Amino acid sequence: MERWLPMELASTVRHDGEGGPADDLATIEGTKRWIQKQADLLADHVAVAELAADEDVRLRIIELRQAVRALFAQAVSPAPPSPADAHHLMPADRAVTHLNTVAAREPVAPQLHWPTRGVQGTQLLSAEKDPYVRLLAALARSAIDFLSGPQREQLRSCTAPRCVRYFVKSHGRQEWCKPSCGNRARAARHYSRRHTVTEGG
Template structure:
């Protein structure tokens, strides 16, 4: 059973998340000290809440487990692509295929409609059953924008284990939050204090 998540346990958005929704999406799961783990897409209800808070679904979308599973799967594929970009390795073919499949899920062109009173107009349809496809496409497109932009040079993994989040590096900052930076500095200080030179 999923434990309720408190706002205090959820780290603040990582640097770059305000520019790239996909960064916030891949960071919707995070490892914490003490073997704790937060997954903001862990249940259909929390997935619906995350989508609503990010403008990707209405509050009453009624996200089901199959939808949440698809979103978690896309998140893992994007994490694999981010990891490949950060480490300079080739992209996993399965991850690329999954992202390209998500990109193709929603039409990008507004369709032509005809109103009996006002005549022709264009609009992008968004019936309830298409909400997930549109969310997947939007997240995949945003990730593709990040990975192909100059900002991709600043993409890095948080340098404070066990944190698993990504961020856009500003200067020399290697941590996704003040909490992670403090933890990394404390770990380095502890290592210096306990390290004894060999005789």
């Protein structure tokens, strides 16, 4: 299954399986673990081994997540947004400005590769020395790419009971982010129908 950095970032808010939403970025240690898990997606931008997240970095990543989730909520409209933050979303114009500002903090230039054998291509070369600026800019640029690309049209908010995730619809009939959410939603519908019949009878 394809992974996207903005989806991984948005999914740091998740249901804990018990009482309610959990936040993988709630602590510095949790933030470090999350960054390490994204090493493959960040490899072209920054070496995660260079990073030792502190409170400032944690808060900056959370602010980026707020911007991403606010724009995800806009993208799935008129369907409802994730219930995790539906009532305190960052305004969309502020979210766009924030993503653009963070992305612009890293000066990059495209570099053309033209080998005599093999495949020609390009990559972005960064002039930024600070790995934290590169990290945040990579997260912001990935969100910009995602939200301006074809994936946005398939973005959905999972409607299963207690789920707070967004997901990219991978086939025509997909309604939930994962099979366990589908099972839970079907069970809730079945319970609701039986409960209504019992009350009406």
